[in-house]
Amino acid sequence: MNTIFRLKIALQTMKDHGKTTLILALLFMAMAAMYAGMFPSFETMLLDMTDAAFIESFPFLPHIDQMHTYVGFLTLELYNIFWLLLLAIMVGFIAASSIAKEIEGKTIDLLLSNPVSRKQIVIEKFVGLIPMVIIVNFSTMVVVMGITVALNESLNYANLVVVHLISVLYFLAVISIGVLLSAIIDDKMKASIVMIAILVGMFVMNSVSLMTADYEALGFLSFLHYFDTFTVLQFGEVDGVGLVVFIGVTVVCLIVAMFYFEKRDIEIT
Amino acid sequence: MLTMDVACPKCKFTISIQGNPGERIELTCPECKIHGFFKFPPESSTQQTDDVIVVKNLTKYYGKIKGIEDLTFTIKKGEIFGFLGPNGAGKTTTIRTLLGYLSPTKGDAYILGKNIADNMVDIKRKLGYIPGDLNLYGHLTGRQFLNYFESLRNTQLPLLAELLQVFDVPLDRKIKGYSRGMKQKLGIIQAFMDDPEIVIMDEPTSGLDPLLQQKFYDFLRHQKKKGRTIFFSSHVLSEVDKICDRIGIIRNGSLVALEDVDTLKQKMGKLIRVKIKEKPETFTGPKTMKRTDDWIEFVTNDDIDYWIKQLSHYTILDLEIHEFSLEDIFIHYYEGQT
Numbered sequence: 001m002n003t004i005f006r007l008k009i010a011l012q013t014m015k016d017h018g019k020t021t022l023i024l025a026l027l028f029m030a031m032a033a034m035y036a037g038m039f040p041s042f043e044t045m046l047l048d049m050t051d052a053a054f055i056e057s058f059p060f061l062p063h064i065d066q067m068h069t070y071v072g073f074l075t076l077e078l079y080n081i082f083w084l085l086l087l088a089i090m091v092g093f094i095a096a097s098s099i100a101k102e103i104e105g106k107t108i109d110l111l112l113s114n115p116v117s118r119k120q121i122v123i124e125k126f127v128g129l130i131p132m133v134i135i136v137n138f139s140t141m142v143v144v145m146g147i148t149v150a151l152n153e154s155l156n157y158a159n160l161v162v163v164h165l166i167s168v169l170y171f172l173a174v175i176s177i178g179v180l181l182s183a184i185i186d187d188k189m190k191a192s193i194v195m196i197a198i199l200v201g202m203f204v205m206n207s208v209s210l211m212t213a214d215y216e217a218l219g220f221l222s223f224l225h226y227f228d229t230f231t232v233l234q235f236g237e238v239d240g241v242g243l244v245v246f247i248g249v250t251v252v253c254l255i256v257a258m259f260y261f262e263k264r265d266i267e268i269t
Numbered sequence: 270m271l272t273m274d275v276a277c278p279k280c281k282f283t284i285s286i287q288g289n290p291g292e293r294i295e296l297t298c299p300e301c302k303i304h305g306f307f308k309f310p311p312e313s314s315t316q317q318t319d320d321v322i323v324v325k326n327l328t329k330y331y332g333k334i335k336g337i338e339d340l341t342f343t344i345k346k347g348e349i350f351g352f353l354g355p356n357g358a359g360k361t362t363t364i365r366t367l368l369g370y371l372s373p374t375k376g377d378a379y380i381l382g383k384n385i386a387d388n389m390v391d392i393k394r395k396l397g398y399i400p401g402d403l404n405l406y407g408h409l410t411g412r413q414f415l416n417y418f419e420s421l422r423n424t425q426l427p428l429l430a431e432l433l434q435v436f437d438v439p440l441d442r443k444i445k446g447y448s449r450g451m452k453q454k455l456g457i458i459q460a461f462m463d464d465p466e467i468v469i470m471d472e473p474t475s476g477l478d479p480l481l482q483q484k485f486y487d488f489l490r491h492q493k494k495k496g497r498t499i500f501f502s503s504h505v506l507s508e509v510d511k512i513c514d515r516i517g518i519i520r521n522g523s524l525v526a527l528e529d530v531d532t533l534k535q536k537m538g539k540l541i542r543v544k545i546k547e548k549p550e551t552f553t554g555p556k557t558m559k560r561t562d563d564w565i566e567f568v569t570n571d572d573i574d575y576w577i578k579q580l581s582h583y584t585i586l587d588l589e590i591h592e593f594s595l596e597d598i599f600i601h602y603y604e605g606q607t
Binding site: 006008009011012016105106107109110111112113114115116117263265266267268 | 331365368369370371372389390391393394396397398400402403404405406408417418420421422423456459460
């Protein structure tokens with residue numbers, strides 16, 4: 001048991017993704033700075049634009065009626081697409097190749113020749129990706145805070161922190177799905193594509209559920225349904241069910257991944 | 270009488286003591302003067318079984334495709350065991366099933382007395398492995414790779430310095446820039462660096478030049494002398510002939526021979542080649558006799574004396590008597606059976 005708590009595979013995973021983490025952090029910091037900084041120049045235009053017809057033509061965008069406010073603009077431009085979809089795809093892609101690339105690249109034979117268990121590999125690959133999520137998450141948050149102060153816009157900073165805390169849980173759930181796929185599918189490209197399909201599928205399902213009341217139930221299958229960045233940012237309302245969903249998905253995916261990976265044959269061709 | 274090194278629980282000063290199994294003696298640490306008792310381990314726990322690898326009816330099917338079937342063999346401590354067979358015979362499947370990468374369809378195996386089904390992590394503390402299709406982490410340098418594996422082994426590496434001297438690799442270069450031979454050397458280093466009880470290798474000398482192969486064989490013989498066990502697969506017969514004590518020959522997933530190299534050779538008999546001044550047709554040898562050019566060739570088991578006496582009636586121009594090489598044996602097992 002003591003070998004698990006030494007987390008050496010996790011540490012190596014973290015080191016392996018050092019550069020990626022830095023690039024992702026810089027990318028999202030730049031993106032946050034750009035969108036937050038852009039708001040003043042768009043504000044009056046958006047005020048004119050946001051009439052009833054405009055709102056009706058974009059029913060799939062959550063809180064489109066709030067686009068002319070700073071919080072609404074941030075949510076729509078930054079958090080909804082770039083944060084919850086694009087970053088999730090990038091993080092998910094990395095997670096989905098975590099174990100698969102060791103099998104595809106045949107390094108798994110050497111890794112497992114050490115006194116490490118297969119369950120341990122699953123857990124440590126997951127743990128090793130946590131720092132990336134935390135670093136990208138909070139560096140972006142600091143930039144949003146800084147720009148907001150510089151622009152003298154009104155934003156509840158406590159709510160902003162809460163958004164980024166929930167984001168950590170959201171991304172951990174995404175990573176756990178990726179690790180599960182990675183434990184099942186040997187081909188890292190295939191695993192990553194399935195991961196992206198799941199994330200895009202969730203995004204589409206959420207959009208469809210917002211558009212037509214008939215398909216509202218579809219939204220329950222999407223992570224985005226449980227994490228409305230606007231209500232958290234504006235009103236500080238946290239969806240308790242969402243937290244349970246994210247934590248539940250993470251725990252279930254990891255347990256399934258551990259047991260599946262423990263039992264499966266590792267064939268190298 | 271047992272001799273043991275005992276470390277003082279307080280100051281870690283080590284003293285050497287002697288006693289009988291099960292005996293309890295009183296000790297005083299010469300360093301910190303702490304007083305205590307030491308009990309020698311009872312006889313039973315100091316006895317160890319000689320078989321470090323025991324394989325019983327091990328079978329692996331990939332769906333309906335046979336990998337290996339009903340393999341049964343044991344490997345003794347301090348033995349170099351050669352596992353022979355052509356490509357696709359099941360060598361790699363055997364090794365990867367033994368090491369837990371594949372779960373056996375039937376049968377079981379024990380390594381160092383532990384069942385492979387539920388003690389794999391413990392077993393791997395005392396086992397090294399060189400995969401046949403060796404692939405290392407290309408993005409790491411040799412040094413980073415060895416450091417990573419050192420941290421995973423979490424133990425002393427008594428052989429690392431020696432190995433680095435014998436198998437010199439560019440430690441500060443990224444592994445993706447390594448040649449095949451360099452990678453193989455790094456594979457050897459990582460397998461042996463913590464001086465494990467058993468090392469299992471899947472065609473370990475592929476990619477090594479003859480000089481390095483020689484160094485590697487010397488190293489293996491040295492390990493054997495220390496009581497370490499080596500299990501390796503190969504299709505290079507000359508190397509198996511040079512260093513193995515015992516061989517198993519696998520054909521089409523099943524073991525067709527399991528024998529001491531010397532016994533096997535003895536069983537096969539000796540090959541006699543003779544050239545006589547008289548016409549070769551005038552000599553009647555055993556049924557298996559062959560005449561090629563001027564040479565008469567035949568195999569004899571334990572009646573060399575008889576044949577030499579028969580030959581003494583002729584004028585002998587040239588005479589050769591030699592053992593079968595492993596290659597001849599190998600071909601013998603495969604001939605007509607494929």
